[in-house]
Amino acid sequence: MTPDERTYLCWHCASEQGLAREIDPTTLMNSEYQLGKFVKHTVVDPIFKLAGVFKDPEVSTYEKWVVNSVASGCVVLTPNRTHAYVFVASQQVGVTYKHGSFHTAADAVKVVLPTSPVRVHAYPISSHVIAAKKCAKCGRPVAG
Numbered sequence: 001m002t003p004d005e006r007t008y009l010c011w012h013c014a015s016e017q018g019l020a021r022e023i024d025p026t027t028l029m030n031s032e033y034q035l036g037k038f039v040k041h042t043v044v045d046p047i048f049k050l051a052g053v054f055k056d057p058e059v060s061t062y063e064k065w066v067v068n069s070v071a072s073g074c075v076v077l078t079p080n081r082t083h084a085y086v087f088v089a090s091q092q093v094g095v096t097y098k099h100g101s102f103h104t105a106a107d108a109v110k111v112v113l114p115t116s117p118v119r120v121h122a123y124p125i126s127s128h129v130i131a132a133k134k135c136a137k138c139g140r141p142v143a144g
């Protein structure tokens with residue numbers, strides 16, 4: 001899959017399609033999978049080729065980012081009918097690392113696998129990923 005095959009929806013249009021929603025933050029540590037992802041995205045480990053790491057490793061902060069992203073982020077739709085949320089935080093939320101070395105500053109949060117109560121998790125990314133993307137429905141910039 002290439003990035004070009006992805007479709008983006010602004011928050012407004014995602015909201016109309018029922019994709020902007022509430023998520024229970026207590027579901028974020030339901031599984032070993034999710035705990036592993038939380039550690040991966042709060043502790044720098046050079047074993048990972050690329051990883052976004054939150055600057056604040058508190059569970060409550062992590063939960064807040066997930067709740068905000070799912071309620072207020074734009075939506076990325078992939079050809080296999082999964083979706084993800086990207087929330088531009090307008091502040092630095094973390095750093096992305098390549099093999100433990102600084103790669104980019106991260107000012108957005110991505111929430112993936114939101115429909116799975118045992119796999120949904122989040123990580124920081126750079127907002128440049130969605131900076132030039134337009135909403136597939138209304139044509140407005142999704143990061144706007």
Ligand SMILES: [Zn+2]
Pocket residue numbers: 009010011012013014135136137138139140
């Ligand atoms: Zn739109």
